[in-house]
Amino acid sequence: MSLKITFLGTGTSQGIPIIGSTHPVCLSSNIKDKRLRVSVLLEWGNNTFVIDCGPDFRQQMLRANVIQLDGVIFTHEHADHTAGLDDIRPFCFRQGAMPFYAHKRVLGELRTRFNYIFTTENKYPGSPVVEALEIENKPFVLADKTIIPVDGLHNGLQVFGFRIDNFAYLTDMKTIKQEELEKLKDLDVLVINALRETFSPSHFTLDEALEVISFLKPKKAYLTHISHQLGFHDDVQQKLPKNVYLAYDMLQINLK
Ligand SMILES: [Zn+2]
Numbered sequence: 001m002s003l004k005i006t007f008l009g010t011g012t013s014q015g016i017p018i019i020g021s022t023h024p025v026c027l028s029s030n031i032k033d034k035r036l037r038v039s040v041l042l043e044w045g046n047n048t049f050v051i052d053c054g055p056d057f058r059q060q061m062l063r064a065n066v067i068q069l070d071g072v073i074f075t076h077e078h079a080d081h082t083a084g085l086d087d088i089r090p091f092c093f094r095q096g097a098m099p100f101y102a103h104k105r106v107l108g109e110l111r112t113r114f115n116y117i118f119t120t121e122n123k124y125p126g127s128p129v130v131e132a133l134e135i136e137n138k139p140f141v142l143a144d145k146t147i148i149p150v151d152g153l154h155n156g157l158q159v160f161g162f163r164i165d166n167f168a169y170l171t172d173m174k175t176i177k178q179e180e181l182e183k184l185k186d187l188d189v190l191v192i193n194a195l196r197e198t199f200s201p202s203h204f205t206l207d208e209a210l211e212v213i214s215f216l217k218p219k220k221a222y223l224t225h226i227s228h229q230l231g232f233h234d235d236v237q238q239k240l241p242k243n244v245y246l247a248y249d250m251l252q253i254n255l256k
């Protein structure tokens with residue numbers, strides 16, 4: 001069954017432009033240089049899921065005209081991936097409890113940060129209602145598709161990437177073990193984080209992402225979780241190898 005991917009956001013944690021920044025990329029008038037915090041929408045059949053729920057979630061749902069959401073899959077607990085959680089309320093009001101798929105540690109972090117959502121005592125009316133579903137590094141089924149988690153490290157923090165059919169989405173990774181890379185063979189599309197050209201302790205640089213891409217050889221690769229320090233979209237795109245693209249907000253990919 002076909003899979004439609006919409007890049008809801010492709011920026012690193014501060015987004016682009018950064019508040020108050022006079023960096024040329026932050027001042028760019030090119031729409032492709034404006035990046036909300038990282039997230040993707042996945043649609044197949046009548047199913048709609050989102051990977052991560054960062055601080056731009058509300059704006060992203062409005063911009064992509066999402067009227068139904070069947071669940072949120074979390075890569076990890078950092079604020080740029082989770083801070084928009086309160087804004088699932090319109091979906092809860094219409095649909096009921098929102099399924100959350102996340103590592104046990106991430107669910108624990110969310111329980112601490114969003115205690116009012118997870119509490120069962122004296123819960124304030126109108127708060128989001130969630131169904132917390134723990135995932136491990138084992139395939140699980142969403143609607144009629146098998147999702148294969150891919151374990152990586154983000155500095156020292158465990159993060160999940162996900163493979164669905166011949167599509168895979170990796171963000172906030174710095175290292176991936178060989179056995180996890182084995183799960184990413186024969187992809188049509190690989191999305192992978194590439195922060196900037198200079199070293200980062202927690203994210204792939206452009207060269208590191210390109211190394212993973214040349215090892216895995218997907219048919220096409222798209223770079224995401226991009227810092228303003230990487231440069232202007234159009235300049236960076238010209239320097240990339242064949243079949244490697246900088247993702248940009250609202251880019252859509254349809255896979256058969
Ligand atoms: Zn991030």
Ligand SMILES: [Zn+2]
Pocket residue numbers: 076078154172
């Ligand atoms: Zn992170």
